[in-house]
Amino acid sequence: MARFMVDEGIKDLKDNHQSRELFTYFGLAVYYSQALEQQLANLIMLMKISQGRMVSEEQFTENFQRKLSSSLGQLVNEIGHHFSFTDEETAQLKTLWKQRNYIVHDYFKQRIHDTFTEAGRALMITELQEFSAQARELEKKLQGYNVELYDNI
Numbered sequence: 001m002a003r004f005m006v007d008e009g010i011k012d013l014k015d016n017h018q019s020r021e022l023f024t025y026f027g028l029a030v031y032y033s034q035a036l037e038q039q040l041a042n043l044i045m046l047m048k049i050s051q052g053r054m055v056s057e058e059q060f061t062e063n064f065q066r067k068l069s070s071s072l073g074q075l076v077n078e079i080g081h082h083f084s085f086t087d088e089e090t091a092q093l094k095t096l097w098k099q100r101n102y103i104v105h106d107y108f109k110q111r112i113h114d115t116f117t118e119a120g121r122a123l124m125i126t127e128l129q130e131f132s133a134q135a136r137e138l139e140k141k142l143q144g145y146n147v148e149l150y151d152n153i
Contacts, residue, residue: 016121018118018121018122018125019115019121021121021125022115022121022124022125022128025124025125025128025129025132026103026107026108026128028128028132029100029103029128029131029132029135030103030104031132032131032132032135032136032139033072033096033100033103033104033135035135035136035139036072036096036100036135036138036139036142037070037071037072037075038068039139039142039143039146040072040075040076040079040142041064041067041068041070041075042142042146043079043082043083043142043145043146043149044067044075044078044079044082044083045060045063045064045067046146046149046150046153047082047083047149048063048082049153050149050152050153072097072100072101073097073101076093076094076097079093083145089138089141092134092138093138096131096134096135096138099131100131100135103128103131111124
């Protein structure tokens with residue numbers, strides 16, 4: 001009986017426009033997380049270049065590839081050694097890191113029952129929209145720091 005209810009719930013989830021919208025916003029949240037990771041990697045590398053710590057193209061390529069394979073947590077921890085953020089920016093970065101980990105690793109595990117109701121999906125969509133907006137805002141700020149640093153090298 002329970003298996004039938006889950007199967008029916010999954011069928012309803014697949015056929016529902018709001019469900020597709022939920023998964024779209026989940027994808028956007030992951031996308032903006034990755035954009036944030038990219039900007040942090042860029043900023044770390046530009047800081048190293050500006051400090052004269054990248055002397056060859058080979059060294060740059062090797063280090064940049066390593067940064068691109070780093071997790072958001074590793075990048076957040078490393079950026080503090082290279083760049084001075086305001087206390088507010090640091091707090092925002094750490095908050096987004098924790099939210100990103102929750103979204104990627106636990107969101108649907110903990111919220112699975114909400115996916116089967118219209119009100120639950122609406123709440124999830126709102127949460128994912130808010131996270132995406134915050135991540136996008138910080139990513140744009142980091143992009144600005146990258147442009148400013150690049151222009152001064």
